[in-house]
Amino acid sequence: MSSAQQVYHDKGRFTRPDSIFRNFISKDPNSQFPAEKGRYALYLSPGCPWAHRTMIVRLLKGLDSIIDVYQVHFHMGPEGWYFSGEGGSLTEDPLHGFKKLKELYLKADPNYTGRYTVPVLWDKKADVLVNNESSEIIRMLYSEFDEFLPEHLREENRPGHGLYPPQLRAEIDEMNDWVYNTVNNGVYKVGFSRSQESYDENIRPLFASLDRLEEHLGHGKPFLFGDFITEADIRLYTTLARFDVAYHSVFQCNLKLIRHDYPRLHSWLRRLYWDQDEEGPLRAAFYRTTEPNIGRYALGYADSKWRIVQESQGPLIVPAGPLVLMEPL
Numbered sequence: 399m400s401s402a403q404q405v406y407h408d409k410g411r412f413t414r415p416d417s418i419f420r421n422f423i424s425k426d427p428n429s430q431f432p433a434e435k436g437r438y439a440l441y442l443s444p445g446c447p448w449a450h451r452t453m454i455v456r457l458l459k460g461l462d463s464i465i466d467v468y469q470v471h472f473h474m475g476p477e478g479w480y481f482s483g484e485g486g487s488l489t490e491d492p493l494h495g496f497k498k499l500k501e502l503y504l505k506a507d508p509n510y511t512g513r514y515t516v517p518v519l520w521d522k523k524a525d526v527l528v529n530n531e532s533s534e535i536i537r538m539l540y541s542e543f544d545e546f547l548p549e550h551l552r553e554e555n556r557p558g559h560g561l562y563p564p565q566l567r568a569e570i571d572e573m574n575d576w577v578y579n580t581v582n583n584g585v586y587k588v589g590f591s592r593s594q595e596s597y598d599e600n601i602r603p604l605f606a607s608l609d610r611l612e613e614h615l616g617h618g619k620p621f622l623f624g625d626f627i628t629e630a631d632i633r634l635y636t637t638l639a640r641f642d643v644a645y646h647s648v649f650q651c652n653l654k655l656i657r658h659d660y661p662r663l664h665s666w667l668r669r670l671y672w673d674q675d676e677e678g679p680l681r682a683a684f685y686r687t688t689e690p691n692i693g694r695y696a697l698g699y700a701d702s703k704w705r706i707v708q709e710s711q712g713p714l715i716v717p718a719g720p721l722v723l724m725e726p727l
């Protein structure tokens with residue numbers, strides 16, 4: 399964490415500042431950031447749930463050979479994200495030789511004073527930072543690169559009309575809003591609390607929203623909005639995949655477990671995770687981006703909680719359980 403103080407406001411409540419770089423890649427060849435094969439790269443850590451969204455969409459859409467991925471070390475160091483050469487991380491930034499993500503942000507804007515977050519979407523040709531907000535990056539990935547993809551992977555040809563179908567947009571946006579505030583970011587508000595008051599205030603809305611999602615899946619369909627996957631599934635997935643293995647223990651989000659208390663969410667989660675059919679509609683995107691990393695989630699969160707809440711004081715203890723990381727279907 400660049401500065402722990404930066405993310406706290408009164409009475410120990412954690413706040414997530416808005417992302418700063420908000421440009422868009424466009425399929426319009428005359429735009430400032432036109433979609434092009436091989437032009438853009440994602441800097442990310444697979445431990446980060448926001449970055450994980452972009453990893454899933456990249457594979458789900460078949461953009462593996464169109465968008466590069468530059469992986470940093472799984473968890474942050476004293477100066478934030480860095481390249482370590484370990485556990486899948488590159489040894490350095492392949493474009494500039496940087497060792498720290500901070501250097502990339504300062505290259506993009508020498509006056510930048512915000513947080514050095516992943517994911518980062520970088521334009522290799524113009525050598526600039528395009529966008530560092532995952533919710534916007536995933537939309538660019540699934541909507542602007544279709545001309546480089548085979549027919550069946552294009553949004554208009556996907557069954558259900560894509561990850562953000564026009565007829566469902568209002569409902570998806572509405573769900574994204576409360577899921578972001580109380581679930582995706584809700585777990586952080588609980589886990590990064592620096593006061594009992596902040597913890598108490600945030601834990602119940604988190605579980606109220608999980609209860610609401612469980613009810614929502616009472617429609618009996620495989621995905622949140624019916625028979626076909628949408629971006630709402632992807633956005634919820636990266637939080638729920640970390641829930642029992644990290645948020646429950648490390649972030650003390652412990653009123654309930656997904657595996658014991660939410661049968662519909664649990665089967666929804668396992669169906670996404672265990673789909674290993676690379677030729678199928680999910681292209682095994684969830685499995686391929688989660689399975690290699692799920693055993694490290696608790697470590698990543700224990701480490702960041704130790705840095706941010708405990709300001710690197712005292713011992714760092716990583717909880718061991720649960721024995722089974724993701725139960726079989």
Ligand SMILES: N[C@@H](CCC(=O)N[C@@H](CS)C(=O)NCC(=O)O)C(=O)O
Binds near residue numbers: 516
């Ligand atoms: N709103 C951003 C949030 C990204 C974010 O906060 N990423 C965390 C890792 S999970 C990070 O890089 N934190 C670094 C820091 O705060 O110094 C997004 O969705 O892309």
